[in-house]
């Protein structure tokens with residue numbers, strides 16, 4: 001069984017993993033916060049579309065904190081977790097973790113709550129389909145077992 005300390009392990013389903021590149025930096029040379037936000041939005045959107053079984057749009061970002069800088073070469077992993085659903089909306093908790101290239105060292109660098117709305121073909125809010133077992137992105141084995 002995997003250890004499950006909230007303080008030391010990512011929370012949520014691994015949704016996106018990417019390497020930060022020189023083109024993703026700000027003028028100071030660290031990775032641009034807007035790039036990280038876009039990765040978080042992409043990951044949350046993937047989870048929203050999967051649960052909603054169709055098109056979704058970001059309607060709000062309720063909170064977002066940057067805890068540590070990300071540097072070029074870091075492996076950036078985004079984890080998502082649906083914390084609440086309404087009639088048409090989904091609240092998705094998103095965490096970003098970095099792993100310094102060539103090391104095993106990982107740390108949480110951002111955390112936030114993204115809200116999505118399921119949309120119909122006319123871009124109007126659409127009721128979410130009923131929740132079904134297995135309608136969230138698959139968790140890795142250790143999280144399923146925890």
Ligand SMILES: CC(C)(COP(=O)(O)OP(=O)(O)OC[C@H]1O[C@@H](n2cnc3c(N)ncnc32)[C@H](O)[C@@H]1OP(=O)(O)O)[C@@H](O)C(=O)NCCC(=O)NCCS
Pocket residue numbers: 056057058059060085086087088089090115117123124125
């Ligand atoms: C998403 C959009 C269609 C919602 O339209 P709307 O008229 O606000 O719709 P509603 O008032 O019926 O709200 C729909 C749901 O969103 C929720 N919502 C709307 N604004 C919200 C906000 N600021 N914060 C949290 N939830 C919000 C409502 O509570 C409701 O949830 P529920 O159905 O689960 O109860 C519209 O705001 C829009 O098109 N926004 C632009 C989206 C966009 O371009 N995003 C960036 C690219 S993806």
